[in-house]
Amino acid sequence: MLRGTTVFAALAGLALTTLAPLGAAAGTEALPELAHDADDAVGVVEVTVPDRTELDRLVDTGVDLDHGVRRNDDGTLTAQAIISDAEADALRARGFDVGATVHDEGDTEAVLGERDAAIAAAERANASFAEAADAGDAADVKIIRADYYTSFGVGYLSVEAKFADGQTNPAALTVLRDSGPGTAPGSGGSQNITRFVDAGVYLYHRGAAQVTTRPDTVQITSPSGDVATATVTDWLPIDGEETPRPDYQRDFITSYLTPQELTQRITDLAAEFPAISELVELPNKTAGYQRHAQALFGNANQNRVGVDSRAWGQDGGNDITVALTSPGVANAPLTVSVAGSAITVALATDAAGTATSTAAQVVAAINASPAASALVVAYTYRGNAGTGVVAPATAQLDDGLNAPESVARGPQSVYAIRIGKVRDGSKPGVLAYAQEHAREWVPPLVTIETAERLLRNYASDPDTKKLVNNLDIWIVPTTNPDGGTYSFYDFASQRKNLTNYCPLTGNADVLGRNSWGVDVNRNYDEYSEFDGYSGGSTSCTSGTFSGPGELTEPESRNIDWIAATNPNIGFSMNLHSSGNYFMWSPGAYRASDRLTAPRPTLAQETFFWGASSRILTEIKKYRGMSVTPARTGPVADVLYSAAGNSGDMLWYKYGINAWDFEVGTSFQPPFENEDPTGGSAHAESQEFANGLVELLQIAVDHDKDHQRPTSTVKTSPSAQPGMVDVVFEIDETAAVFYTLDGSKPTLSSTMYASAGVREGAETLTVPSGTRINWFSVDAAGNVEKNYQPDGNNGSNYNRTTVN
Structure with missing residues (x-):
C-alpha cells in the first residue's frame, strides 16, 4: 500500500594511537571513531574521495558529516565534515584528501548577530507602529534519464545511463548532445558521465553539465561501439515566478528562531485559531537542557x-x-x-x-x-x-551551559500543532517534523511558515480552506529541542541530543561534552544499526551514534507515537538540511553486500517520482532554484546509507509515504543574502514551504481520487526467435498484477516491476502464443474495471494472447 555550519567548541578525545597502519587496504582496516575535545575548534571542512566505496569508508570512521555530497567533474565526491584540526590530520593519515574549510566560528557569530539585529529592527518597527497607532533509456548501454532543467535561469543537462560492463570497466561514458530538433549528435557539444559505485556495487553512470541550448536528443557510444539514443525531457519545466495571489499571505519568517521561540510560536497560533488548530503535548519529555x-x-x-x-x-x-x-x-x-x-x-x-x-x-x-x-x-x-x-x-564545578536563565533547564515537553477543521482521525493525515539534528536551523522555519500560511489564509483563500477542511495536519517544528538549544547557545555544530551514554572510562569527562548525545535520526526501529545496516554507530561519541538500542530516546519515541496513534496519517515530510536533496526509502543498506531495505514497487516508485515533480516544481517557482534529478530519489541511491532513520520507520512500519527534504546549502546560512542565488534562510524557508504546502495538496488529491486506471499491453518482436517482448502501459500511477499461465490474476499474482535502480518498467519476454491476464490498481486503491480479484466480480479482468 502506498501510504552550523560553524563551530567553536568541541566534541571528545581523539585517539590517534588506534589508527591502523597506512599500508592497510582501504575498507578492511579497523577504522577509528573520530571525536574531538571540547577545547578544540572545529569547522566545516571539505573531504574529497575518489568513489562511493571510499565515501562509505569515510562514513565508517564516525566522522560527523553534513548530508550533502557533491559529485565533481572528475568523478570524485566531496563531502563536508565537521572536524577539528586533529581530526583533519587523522583523516589525512588514513589517506583522505582533506581540503578547505568552508565555514568557521565567525560565520555563525555573524548569523547570530544578524538575528539579533533583525529582532531589534522588528522591535523598533513594532514600537514605531504602536506610536503611529496611538497618534492615528542500447545493447550494452542504456540511457535511463536525460533531463534538461534550469536552476536560477542557467540551463543544465543531467544524464543517467547503465553500461553492461560498468561493474568492472571504470571508463566514463561520453554523451553527445544535439542543439535542437533535426540537428546532428554532437552539434550541441558533449559531456562525460561517470560511474556511480556504492559499497563496491555499480549502480549506473551519471553526470550533469551546463548547456547553452536545450538539446532534443542525446547519444552515447559504449566502449564496445554500441549506441544508445534518448529524447531529452524537461525536469521541473516551469520557470519564473509564481502567479500572484493578491490576497494570499506569506513570508512570516523574519529571523532564526530558538526552540523556545518555535514552541511559543505554535502555542500562540493554536490559541489564536482554536477552531482549526490545537497544541498537542507529545507524551515523552526530553532528557532536558541540563548537565x-x-x-x-x-x-x-x-x-x-x-x-x-x-x-x-x-x-x-x-x-x-x-x-x-x-x-x-x-x-x-x-x-x-x-x-x-x-x-x-x-x-x-x-x-x-x-x-x-x-x-x-x-x-x-x-x-x-x-x-x-x-x-x-x-x-x-x-x-x-x-x-x-x-x-x-x-x-x-560547572555544567557548561550558557543559555540565559530564562531558558528552562530540566526535562522539556515537545509540542506539535495539529491543524484541520476536523481533527478526530477521520481525515487523511500528514506529518511534517524538523530539527532531529540540532544544528539545522532552517528546517524549523519551513514548518512555521507553513503553519502560518495555513491558519492565516484559511478565511480568505479557497485553496487553503480546502487543505485545512480535508486534512489532519501534524507539524512538529523542533523534534530535538535540547540539542537545538545547545546549538544556539553552546556549540553551533551540535547534531545530536544531549543524553550522555559515555562511561566514566570513556569520554564522559568535560572535554567530551560536545560529542555526547544520540543521533535521533539513527535511533528508529526499522533497518537500524542493530539490524546490521550501515550508517549508524555504536560509539557514544560518533556523529551517528544510534544509542544503546532502538527507540531509546524520547525524541524518536514521540515521532513513533504520532504515527502509531494516528493511523490516518498517510504522508510525511522529514525536514533536514542541507544539500537541496529530495529523497525517500530505502534509506539504508548492509555494507557487506549493499542489500538495501526492500525497494518500493514500480507503482510506488512512480508515485514518489510523480509527487516529487509537483513538489519540486513549487519549490522552483519561488526563485528558480532546482533540486536536481541526481539529488532526487531513494536515500540509498543518491546519498548514503542511514541506518535507523525515521523515514524508513514511517514507510516500512506504518505504510506512510515518507519523504525527506534536505533544505538549502548549509546548516546556518545568512538569513538574507545579497546574492539572490545564494544560501539564505529567509529564501529557503519560503521556497520549501511552497513544497510542503504542495505535499498537502497531493494528500487531498490522493484522497479525492476515484478514477479507475486503464492499462494495455504493448508488444514487439523479440531478438529471441519465437519470443515476444511485452510491456504494460498505464494511464496513471498504478500497480499491475498479471499471470502468464492462463490463470485468473489476483493480488498475489506477479507484480509488474522495475527494470532496475532508477530505471523504468521491465520488459517481459514471453513465448509467442502466451495468454496474459492482468488488472491494475492505482495509488488510491481504485481497481481497473471495478474488478474484484477475490470477490463476486471475478472475471472482469484484461486478457490477451500475444503473437
Whole structure:
C-alpha cells in the first residue's frame, strides 16, 4: 500500500594511537571513531574521495558529516565534515584528501548577530507602529534519464545511463548532445558521465553539465561501439515566478528562531485559531537542557582527575568547589573534608613535604568519603591507571551551559500543532517534523511558515480552506529541542541530543561534552544499526551514534507515537538540511553486500517520482532554484546509507509515504543574502514551504481520487526467435498484477516491476502464443474495471494472447 555550519567548541578525545597502519587496504582496516575535545575548534571542512566505496569508508570512521555530497567533474565526491584540526590530520593519515574549510566560528557569530539585529529592527518597527497607532533509456548501454532543467535561469543537462560492463570497466561514458530538433549528435557539444559505485556495487553512470541550448536528443557510444539514443525531457519545466495571489499571505519568517521561540510560536497560533488548530503535548519529555557540573584536574592523562556532580548543575552542582591542596607539612596523609558544597582534598606528602598522591589515590579517597561522594563522583581520565602525581589546584564545578536563565533547564515537553477543521482521525493525515539534528536551523522555519500560511489564509483563500477542511495536519517544528538549544547557545555544530551514554572510562569527562548525545535520526526501529545496516554507530561519541538500542530516546519515541496513534496519517515530510536533496526509502543498506531495505514497487516508485515533480516544481517557482534529478530519489541511491532513520520507520512500519527534504546549502546560512542565488534562510524557508504546502495538496488529491486506471499491453518482436517482448502501459500511477499461465490474476499474482535502480518498467519476454491476464490498481486503491480479484466480480479482468 502506498501510504552550523560553524563551530567553536568541541566534541571528545581523539585517539590517534588506534589508527591502523597506512599500508592497510582501504575498507578492511579497523577504522577509528573520530571525536574531538571540547577545547578544540572545529569547522566545516571539505573531504574529497575518489568513489562511493571510499565515501562509505569515510562514513565508517564516525566522522560527523553534513548530508550533502557533491559529485565533481572528475568523478570524485566531496563531502563536508565537521572536524577539528586533529581530526583533519587523522583523516589525512588514513589517506583522505582533506581540503578547505568552508565555514568557521565567525560565520555563525555573524548569523547570530544578524538575528539579533533583525529582532531589534522588528522591535523598533513594532514600537514605531504602536506610536503611529496611538497618534492615528542500447545493447550494452542504456540511457535511463536525460533531463534538461534550469536552476536560477542557467540551463543544465543531467544524464543517467547503465553500461553492461560498468561493474568492472571504470571508463566514463561520453554523451553527445544535439542543439535542437533535426540537428546532428554532437552539434550541441558533449559531456562525460561517470560511474556511480556504492559499497563496491555499480549502480549506473551519471553526470550533469551546463548547456547553452536545450538539446532534443542525446547519444552515447559504449566502449564496445554500441549506441544508445534518448529524447531529452524537461525536469521541473516551469520557470519564473509564481502567479500572484493578491490576497494570499506569506513570508512570516523574519529571523532564526530558538526552540523556545518555535514552541511559543505554535502555542500562540493554536490559541489564536482554536477552531482549526490545537497544541498537542507529545507524551515523552526530553532528557532536558541540563548537565551535571564537571571539572577536570591535571595536565597529562596519567595525573588527571575528573569530578562530576551528582546533582544537575542547576540543582546545586554548579555550587560545588573542589580544592586539591598541599598541607605544607611532611608525611601528611591523604584526607578529604567537606564543608557545605566545598570539598577539600589534602594531598599526602613525603618526608620533604612534597605532594605524592596519585590520581588513582585521589579518586579513591573522594569516592570513599561519604560526605564527598554524596556530592560528586570522581574518576581517572578515560580509564587511565592514574599513576601520575596530582598537583594542587582548585576548581568550581560547572555544567557548561550558557543559555540565559530564562531558558528552562530540566526535562522539556515537545509540542506539535495539529491543524484541520476536523481533527478526530477521520481525515487523511500528514506529518511534517524538523530539527532531529540540532544544528539545522532552517528546517524549523519551513514548518512555521507553513503553519502560518495555513491558519492565516484559511478565511480568505479557497485553496487553503480546502487543505485545512480535508486534512489532519501534524507539524512538529523542533523534534530535538535540547540539542537545538545547545546549538544556539553552546556549540553551533551540535547534531545530536544531549543524553550522555559515555562511561566514566570513556569520554564522559568535560572535554567530551560536545560529542555526547544520540543521533535521533539513527535511533528508529526499522533497518537500524542493530539490524546490521550501515550508517549508524555504536560509539557514544560518533556523529551517528544510534544509542544503546532502538527507540531509546524520547525524541524518536514521540515521532513513533504520532504515527502509531494516528493511523490516518498517510504522508510525511522529514525536514533536514542541507544539500537541496529530495529523497525517500530505502534509506539504508548492509555494507557487506549493499542489500538495501526492500525497494518500493514500480507503482510506488512512480508515485514518489510523480509527487516529487509537483513538489519540486513549487519549490522552483519561488526563485528558480532546482533540486536536481541526481539529488532526487531513494536515500540509498543518491546519498548514503542511514541506518535507523525515521523515514524508513514511517514507510516500512506504518505504510506512510515518507519523504525527506534536505533544505538549502548549509546548516546556518545568512538569513538574507545579497546574492539572490545564494544560501539564505529567509529564501529557503519560503521556497520549501511552497513544497510542503504542495505535499498537502497531493494528500487531498490522493484522497479525492476515484478514477479507475486503464492499462494495455504493448508488444514487439523479440531478438529471441519465437519470443515476444511485452510491456504494460498505464494511464496513471498504478500497480499491475498479471499471470502468464492462463490463470485468473489476483493480488498475489506477479507484480509488474522495475527494470532496475532508477530505471523504468521491465520488459517481459514471453513465448509467442502466451495468454496474459492482468488488472491494475492505482495509488488510491481504485481497481481497473471495478474488478474484484477475490470477490463476486471475478472475471472482469484484461486478457490477451500475444503473437
